[in-house]
Amino acid sequence: MKIFVGNVDGADTTPEELAALFAPYGTVMSCAVMKQFAFVHMRENAGALRAIEALHGHELRPGRALVVEMSRPRPLNTWKIFVGNVSAACTSQELRSLFERRGRVIECDVVKGYTSPRLSGIGLSCWVL
Incomplete structure (x- = not known):
């Protein structure tokens, strides 16, 4: 399952740091960090759903509450x-x-x-x- 993680400080956040944050909820297949967001791929749907519930609003950095939700494909022609x-x-x-x-x-x-x-x-x- 692909998870979108918003409000990430891309300059200071590493894929390894995000993987460690999500690991207690299931197997992390990969992490990609962009400037203000990231994607985390988890093997099990149940673990991904637990991670979304537990980590949405979590402050990885002071004053930066993460937005954690299932990744949605971009609507066509938008x-x-x-x-x-x-x-x-x-x-x-x-x-x-x-x-x-x-x-x-x-x-x-x-x-x-x-x-x-x-x-x-x-x-x-x-x-x-």
């Missing part, structure tokens, strides 16, 4: 868009409404605490048809 530097006063519904002027929004998540050398604060991550 684009994932990230918009940074969004005001903290802006709601997800306001952002969704803005993007729905241009097309159907499949999924829309407000990402808080996103930081990089050029972007900070709150961002929007959405799938758009």
